[in-house]
Amino acid sequence: MSEYRILDRAGVVDWLASAPELRAILGGAPSSWRVRDVADGNLNSVFLVDAPDGGLCVKQSLPYVRVAKDTWPLDVERARFEAAYLARVAPFVGALAPKLHRFDADLRVIAMEKLSPHIILRNGLIAGRRYPRVAADIAEYLARTSLFTSDIAAPFEAKAKDLALFSQNLALQRISVDLIFTDPYTLSPRNKVSALLEPWAATLRRDTDVKAAVARLRLAYLTKPQSLLHGDLHSGSIMATPQETRVIDGEFAWVGPSGFDVGNFLAHLVIAWFAKPFHGGAPQDIAAYRTALEVDIVEFWRVFRRLFLKLAPQAADLGDGLPASHFADEGGAARRAQILESYVDDIFRDAVGFLAVKVIRRILGFAQVADFLDIADDRNRALAQARALSFARSLLVEPLRYRYIAAVAEGLEEFDRGGLDPGARR
Ligand code: SR1
Ligand code: MG
Numbered sequence: 002m003s004e005y006r007i008l009d010r011a012g013v014v015d016w017l018a019s020a021p022e023l024r025a026i027l028g029g030a031p032s033s034w035r036v037r038d039v040a041d042g043n044l045n046s047v048f049l050v051d052a053p054d055g056g057l058c059v060k061q062s063l064p065y066v067r068v069a070k071d072t073w074p075l076d077v078e079r080a081r082f083e084a085a086y087l088a089r090v091a092p093f094v095g096a097l098a099p100k101l102h103r104f105d106a107d108l109r110v111i112a113m114e115k116l117s118p119h120i121i122l123r124n125g126l127i128a129g130r131r132y133p134r135v136a137a138d139i140a141e142y143l144a145r146t147s148l149f150t151s152d153i154a155a156p157f158e159a160k161a162k163d164l165a166l167f168s169q170n171l172a173l174q175r176i177s178v179d180l181i182f183t184d185p186y187t188l189s190p191r192n193k194v195s196a197l198l199e200p201w202a203a204t205l206r207r208d209t210d211v212k213a214a215v216a217r218l219r220l221a222y223l224t225k226p227q228s229l230l231h232g233d234l235h236s237g238s239i240m241a242t243p244q245e246t247r248v249i250d251g252e253f254a255w256v257g258p259s260g261f262d263v264g265n266f267l268a269h270l271v272i273a274w275f276a277k278p279f280h281g282g283a284p285q286d287i288a289a290y291r292t293a294l295e296v297d298i299v300e301f302w303r304v305f306r307r308l309f310l311k312l313a314p315q316a317a318d319l320g321d322g323l324p325a326s327h328f329a330d331e332g333g334a335a336r337r338a339q340i341l342e343s344y345v346d347d348i349f350r351d352a353v354g355f356l357a358v359k360v361i362r363r364i365l366g367f368a369q370v371a372d373f374l375d376i377a378d379d380r381n382r383a384l385a386q387a388r389a390l391s392f393a394r395s396l397l398v399e400p401l402r403y404r405y406i407a408a409v410a411e412g413l414e415e416f417d418r419g420g421l422d423p424g425a426r427r
Contacts, residue, residue, distance in 0.1 A: 003107045003108060004107065005064075005077060005107060005108055005109060006108070007046070007061070007063060007064075008046070008048075008059075008061055008108065008110065010036040010038060010048065013036050013048050013050065013059050014031050014034055014036060014050075015031075016059075016105070016108065016110060017031070017034070017050065017057065017059070017112070018031040020103055020112070022102065022103065023057060023102060023103060023112055026052075026054065026055045026057060026102065027050065027052035027053070027054060027055055027056075027057065028052055028053040028054025028055065029052050029053035029054065033052065033053060034050055034051070034052045035050070035051045035052070036048050036049070036050050037049045037050075037051075040067060041121075042067070042237065042250070043066060043067060043068045043368055044062070044063070044066055044067050044068075044075065044079070044252070045060055045061060045062055045063055045067060045079075045080075045252075046060070046061045046063055046067065047059070047060045047061075048060075049115055050115070051115075055115075056115035056117065057102065057112050057113070057114070057115050058099070058112070058113050058114065058115045058116070059110060059111070059112050060080070060083075060110070060111045060113070061080065061108065061109060061110045061111075062075075062077040062078070062079045062080040062109040062252075063075070063077070064076075064077050075172055075176075076171075076172035077109045078109070078169075078170075078172065079109075079170070079172065079173055079252040079253075080104065080109035080110065080111055080252070081104070081106060081109065082166075082167060082169075082170040082173070082251075082252055082253075082254050083111060083250070083251050083252035083254070084101060084104035084111050085166060085167075085254070086167075086229070086231070086251035086252075086254035087099075087101040087111075087113070087251060088101060089150070089163065089229060090145075090146050090150075090229070090251070092149075093145040093146055093149045093150075094141075094142050094145055094146060094248070096245075096247075097138055097141065097142045097246060097247060097248055098142075098247060098248050098249075098251075099113045099114040099116055099247055099249060100113060100114040101113050102114070116240045116247055116249075118242055119240035119241055119242050119245065119247060120240060120241065120242075121236070121237055121239070121240055122135060122236040122237070122239040122240065122241045123235070123236035123237045123269070123273075123370065123371060123372060124371070125241060126236060126273040126372065127273075127276070127280055127371060127372060127375055129277075129280065129282060129286070129290060130243075131243065131290075131293060132241045132242075132243055132246070133243060134241070134243070134244060134245065134246055135239065135241050135246050135297065136270075136296075136297040136298075136300045136301040136304070137300060137301070137304045138245075138246035139234075139239065139246065139248070139266050139301060140300070140301045140302070140303075140304035140305040140308065141304065141305075141308055142246075142248055143234075143259075143262050143263055143266070143305055144304070144305045144306075144308040144309040144312065145308075145312070146228065146229060146230075146231070146262075147227070147228045147259040147262070147263075147305075147309065147348065148228070148309055148312055148313055148316055149316065150163060150228045150229035150256075151227055151228040151259065151320070151322070152227075152320050152321060152322035153313055153316060153317055153320045153322045153323055153341070153344070154312075154313070154316035154317065154319050154320045155319065155320050156319070156320060156321055157320075157321045160226075160256075163229050163256050164226060164256050167229065167254050167255050167256050168255075168256065170232075170252075170253070170254060170255055173232070173252060173253045173255075174253075174255055176253075177222070177232065177233075177253060177255075178219065178222070178223070179191075180362055180366050180367050180368060181358055181359065181362045181366070182215055182218065182219035182222065182358060183219070184362075184365075184366050184367065185202075185205065185358075185361050185362050185364075185365040185366045186205055186206055186211070186212055186215060187206065188206070189367075191366070191367040192365055192366055192367065193365075193366070193367060193369060194365050195379065195382070195383055195386075197379060197380065197383035197387075197421055198364065198365065198383055198386060198387065198390075198421075200421070200422065200423050201365070201386075201387055201390050201421075201423045202365050204423040204424075205361070205365070205390075205394070205423075208394075210397070210398045211394060211397050211398060214354060214357075214397035214398060214400075215358055215397065217354070218351070218354045218355060218358055221257075221258045221260075221351055221354075222257050222258060222261060223257075225257060225258040225351075226256040226257060227256075227257065227258050227259045227348075228256065228257075228259045229254060229255075229256055230253075230254060230255050230256065230257045230258075230259070230261050230262050231248065231250075231251050231253065231254060231262050232251065232252075232253025232254050232255045232257075232261070232262070233250060233251075233252070233253040233265070234248065234262040234265045234266050235265055235266075235268070235269045235359070235363075235370070236266075236269040236270075236272075236273065236370075236372075237250075237370070238250040238251075239266075258348075258351050258355075259348045259351070260347075260348045260349065260350070260351025260352035260353075260354070260355055261351070261352075261355050263302075263305065263348060263349075263351075263352035263355070264351065264352035264353065264354065264355025264356040264357075264358075264359060265355060265356075265359050266301065267298060267301065267302070267352060267356045267409070268355070268356045268357075268359030268360045268363070269359070269363075269370070269372075270294050270297055270298050270301070271298070271356065271360055271389065271392065271413065272360060272363060272370060272372045272373070272389060273294055273372055274291055274294045274295070274413055275385045275386075275388050275389040275392070275413075275417075276372040276373055276376065276385050277290055277291055277294070278385070279376040279378070279381045279382065279384075279385050280375070280376070291413075295410040295411075295413065296410075298406065298409060298410045299406050299407055299410050302349065302352075302406040303406065306345050306349075309341075309345055309348075310338070310341055310342065310345060313341045314334070314337065314338065314341070317337065317341075323337055323340060323341075349406070350400070350404075353396055353400060353403050353409065354396065354397060354400070356393075356396060356409075357393040357394070357396035357397045358393075358397075360389050360390070360392070360393040361390060361393050361394075364386045364389060364390055365390075373385060373386055380421075383421055384420070384421065387419060387420070387421050387423070388416050388417055388418075388419045389416075390423075391416045391419050391423075392412065392413060392415075392416040395412065395416070396409070396412075
């Protein structure tokens with residue numbers, strides 16, 4: 002047993018060298034390994050290691066929020082939950098997640114497959130690259146994790162084990178509850194509201210309809226343990242090439258409403274859509290890229306729905322929620338299909354709300370995103386953000402307008418001409 006300590010590059014080499022299975026992957030002498038510090042997320046240190054026979058990604062939980070250092074201490078246990086999440090979903094998602102090679106419970110270090118030439122999806126979207134597989138791949142990832150860790154397809158004993166383990170992931174749930182559902186609608190010192198968006202922030206703080214809708218979602222997050230969530234499935238938690246997609250960073254794992262991850266992914270496509278015109282390019286290219294994002298939004302949900310409903314009838318025999326013996330007689334299969342459809346419709350309803358709160362938190366809260374932050378001009382950035390806020394508000398307070406995914410995608414345009422005044426709405 003070794004005491005927790007923060008690893009620097011030399012420490013990473015020593016740690017790797019002490020693990021025979023990792024040495025075997027890397028090959029050569031430790032002195033020949035090249036270690037790069039590539040941390041760019043908010044919380045952890047991350048190193049990429051290149052060696053004669055292969056590479057690895059090494060991630061360590063720091064005892065603080067990396068981007069806030071001493072001002073924000075944070076429990077290092079999150080690495081344990083990330084490793085457990087990776088192991089739990091691996092049988093369902095296969096190559097859509099990186100391979101976990103080793104978890105060190107003392108140092109809170111994970112060694113996993115080094116992804117190359119994959120890049121963070123968010124950076125690719127900002128650069129205007131296309132990832133034709135991402136929507137369908139993430140849909141498949143989420144359909145499988147949402148189904149196979151739910152009471153439909155898992156015996157309640159397995160579900161209870163997930164609940165027992167991931168309900169201990171409290172430090173990160175405190176971050177999610179505060180940063181996603183609470184801070185953006187209050188005068189929290191953690192918020193980062195630009196001067197041009199002050200009127201928007203003030204309007205949302207006073208908006209009881211919005212806060213009531215957010216309250217429903219916050220309660221769902223806390224009280225609706227449908228399936229094991231990734232918990233932070235934004236475009237920074239996806240690495241992609243045009244041919245391959247991988248989901249990383251499951252440290253926020255939590256048993257909660259399945260619509261949470263679905264809405265998070267959609268939110269970051271929506272964010273990319275509103276930011277797009279301000280990252281340069283010819284008008285026709287911007288329009289074409291946005292159309293492709295709209296297609297992704299629709300395709301993502303349709304693939305999720307189709308796959309969930311295709312897999313669920315057979316998978317239902319594995320779980321306790323819809324026992325086969327109750328649906329074996331005439332008409333039984335059709336009744337079970339109806340129940341499953343309404344289960345998926347409920348995921349969609351939740352996802353639309355979670356989409357909205359994720360957009361709002363990325364504009365007014367602590368953890369903002371490069372999609373907007375990389376827009377150099379203050380007014381342009383605020384315009385993109387104000388339009389996204391306007392759309393998010395509509396999703397929260399006019400949910401009946403967004404009962405179908407096509408309505409979500411088609412709704413974007415309506416909010417694209419708005420100015421900075423929250424009173425004008427659109
Ligand atoms: C303290 S910053 C935390 C945020 O960073 C992660 O990427 C999550 O989105 C989280 O909310
Ligand atoms: Mg992360």
